[in-house]
Amino acid sequence: MTDLYQSQRAMRNMRQAAMQRGVTAILDVGTSKIACLVLRFDGPELEREDGLGPLAGQSQFRVIGAATTRSRGVRFGEIHTMQETERAIRTAVQAAQKMAQVRVDHVIACFSGAHPRSYGLAGDVQLTEGQVSETDVARVLAACDVPDFGQGREVLHAHPVNFAVDHRTGFGDPRGHVGNRLAVDMHLLTIDTPAVQNLLYCIKRCDLELAGLASSAYVSGLASLVEDEQELGAACIDMGGGATGISIFIKKHMIFAESARLGGDHVTGDIAKGLQVPVPVAERIKTIHGGVHATGMDDREMIEIGGDSGDWEKDRRKVSRTELIGIMRPRVEEILEEVRAILDAAGFDQLPSQQIVLTGGASQIPGLDGLAARILGQNVRLGRPLRVQGLPQAATGPAFSSSVGLCLFAAHPQDEWWDFEIPAERYPARSLRRAVRWFKDNW
Amino acid sequence: MWALRRDRQARWQDPVRIDPAPSRLAYRLDRLWLTPLVRRFTRVGLPALALALAVGLYLKDEGRRTHLASGFAHLKQDLQERPEFMVTFMRIDGASDPVAAGIRAMLPVELPASSFRIDLETFRATIAQIDAVASVDLRIRPGGVLQVDVTERTAAILWRTPTGRLEMLDAEGHRVATLTAREARADLAVIAGDGAAEHVQEALTLLAQARPLAPRLRGLVLVGGRRWDLVLDRDQRILLPEANAIAALNHVIELDRAEDLLARDVTVVDMRNDYRPTIRLSEAAIASLRGETVDETRVNGQ
Known part of the structure; x- marks a missing residue:
């Protein structure tokens, strides 16, 4: 547990350093594309009395560089071929730097795969002074029973979701409350360690320093759910190329995240196999002619497939759009059913509000919202990311919701476990640092 | 595998840009170039350094320096003598x-x-x-x-200095020139006495007031640096007080007009005490007043 504190804390310090320098890069390592945004921080925004700021509190940064490149060597949201991915990251970072005309040293990254798994943790402590202080919060966080998540797993997020003092619950910030017992509910997200280490290695090879790491499902939820959806309860389905991320938010905290290893690339693969065309051609046909609802009109709309085999008959093939939809629809249904299963397992139907927001590149299939409404429930909408300052028009689509969410995450990270002080009793008994700490506290 | 398929794929992609990734060296150089300090040094520091080096090397030679300096001086002279x-x-x-x-x-x-x-x-x-x-x-x-x-400057008055020279002064008492002969400026009055040059203004006022006495006036003498004596011919003196000198002078002029005072055998009219104006008679007058004959052998002024 102390190791976790150290590495996550080191990342937080790095983020502070990046904020001080004023420039940070955002890196979204996806299966179909790698996006890099360069953010410039202009210092803290003006505080208002009601706690709200202009532009939903994201006016303090500005996107000054943006670049996207075709992703290589990434499968299911995990790095598969290190060298290829490293080169793709380098391409994206260099192009973004060139646009921003500034050198970035710190990068905040997110990825969608690596088998995220959610755990709900609970802990409680007796209050010694009758009033909740900062150390009590740290103590109660440390008192949580950490489940055995097995070898080769790493904690990515640990959000204290809810605090309770005695039998009053629902506190976001319990400091100062009077009571005898403090309890906490915490959401812990773990991922596979090798995936993180691969990403770390790639970023290190690009002479960059990692200033933060986030789950793509979490950050796309931050970007594409509006505030009341986050407050009342909603699920964000980030349909990416190789993986579909699912995150459930309530009371502005993520309470569940999971990733289905299915995505738009599988639809493309089906088209390539079904029509016997190369993958790039299939991708092009999917984006131009794709859909999930066939109508009578689609029978008459013939699509030239083309080919390069030299066989005249094969190269002049045509398919109707209905046939294309017939290939795409079962796969999209499969993805949505997988999502449905995950949501059911997570107990999403118990939430007071069951809004579902579809985002990500694969959510741009025409008619997807109608199909999703049949499978997931009536409250389905298509989500686009929040508008942030300076973002190019080309990067405002749903495919960039996790990039934009990562910007918000960089500017306003939610409190995590490691943002609180480690309680003194967790230190080794005869630690020199403990003495130093005592010295610092008392002088 | 990839190499075999490249030609077919290239039809759907940019045929030139097969791998857009920069090499590691290019990436690092690019980042180096974006470092502000390096950038500033290359853009400003390096050219400045090169320029300084070139100028320094050129000026190292003594002959070139003198040539440059003389050329510049020549150019300057040419320009000035246009x-x-x-x-x-x-x-x-x-x-x-x-x-x-x-x-x-x-x-x-x-x-x-x-x-x-x-x-x-x-x-x-x-x-x-x-x-x-x-x-x-x-x-x-x-x-x-x-x-x-x-x-x-216009000469307003003459000043007989203690050394005997005759200086022309303007109305403010500033020296104009030295006069060799009194006759050259017979129109100007003479003043004498130590520091009389500083009191020219008073002297001019007194002279203007003494216009009725002008034919007989020989000059003004500053006594003790504070009050004036009006010197007339026949060695007559009018001693004026320090304060209210003009009133005293007018008094004398009125007396002269009424009583013909100055035409009489008077040597000194002493107006220094305005409660008690005093006159001093000449010895001959005193003698005749006493009924004596004048002893012509006696030295005058005893």
Whole structure:
């Protein structure tokens, strides 16, 4: 547990350093594309009395560089071929730097795969002074029973979701409350360690320093759910190329995240196999002619497939759009059913509000919202990311919701476990640092 | 595998840009170039350094330096001696001949000369040092004329200095010139006494008041640096007080008009005490007043 504190804390310090320098890069390592945004921080925004700021509190940064490149060597949201991915990251970072005309040293990254798994943790402590202080919060966080998540797993997020003092619950910030017992509910997200280490290695090879790491499902939820959806309860389905991320938010905290290893690339693969065309051609046909609802009109709309085999008959093939939809629809249904299963397992139907927001590149299939409404429930909408300052028009689509969410995450990270002080009793008994700490506290 | 398929794929992609990724070296150089310090050094520091080096190497040779300096001096002289900047003659207005001659002698350079070589301010200060000059205005007119406008001081009074010289003073008591003979300026009155030059204004006022006595007036004498004696012919003196001298003088003039005072045999009219004006008779008058004959052998003034 102390190791976790150290590495996550080191990342937080790095983020502070990046904020001080004023420039940070955002890196979204996806299966179909790698996006890099360069953010410039202009210092803290003006505080208002009601706690709200202009532009939903994201006016303090500005996107000054943006670049996207075709992703290589990434499968299911995990790095598969290190060298290829490293080169793709380098391409994206260099192009973004060139646009921003500034050198970035710190990068905040997110990825969608690596088998995220959610755990709900609970802990409680007796209050010694009758009033909740900062150390009590740290103590109660440390008192949580950490489940055995097995070898080769790493904690990515640990959000204290809810605090309770005695039998009053629902506190976001319990400091100062009077009571005898403090309890906490915490959401812990773990991922596979090798995936993180691969990403770390790639970023290190690009002479960059990692200033933060986030789950793509979490950050796309931050970007594409509006505030009341986050407050009342909603699920964000980030349909990416190789993986579909699912995150459930309530009371502005993520309470569940999971990733289905299915995505738009599988639809493309089906088209390539079904029509016997190369993958790039299939991708092009999917984006131009794709859909999930066939109508009578689609029978008459013939699509030239083309080919390069030299066989005249094969190269002049045509398919109707209905046939294309017939290939795409079962796969999209499969993805949505997988999502449905995950949501059911997570107990999403118990939430007071069951809004579902579809985002990500694969959510741009025409008619997807109608199909999703049949499978997931009536409250389905298509989500686009929040508008942030300076973002190019080309990067405002749903495919960039996790990039934009990562910007918000960089500017306003939610409190995590490691943002609180480690309680003194967790230190080794005869630690020199403990003495130093005592010295610092008392002088 | 990839190499075999490249040609077919290239139809759907940009055929030139197969792998857009920069090499590691290119990436690092690009980042280095985006580092502000490196950038500033290359853009400003390096050219400045190269320039300094080139100039330094060129100027290292003594011969080149002197050549450069002489060339510059030559250029400067050429420019200054262009006909547009030359002053050919000096025109002096408002000065008498001796003063004009003096000013001409004072000109530090020989005409024609470049206007850059004539320091007008210094020259003006030099001219202003001449006593006869009250103020002077210097300018270089188009056409190469050095125009000197002089306002001379006008002599208002003569001053017999303690050493016996006769100086002409203007109304403010400033020296104008030395006079060799009294007859040259018979129109001016004479004052005498130590420090009389500082009290010229008072003397002029008194002289204006003493106009009825003018035919007989010989001059004014400052006594003790504070009060005036009016000296008339026949060795008559009118001793005026320090304060209210004009009233006392008017008193004497009125007495003279009424009683013919000064025509009598009086040597001194003492007005220093205005409660008690006093006159002193000559010895002959005293004698005749006493009925005595004048002893002609006695030395006068005893």
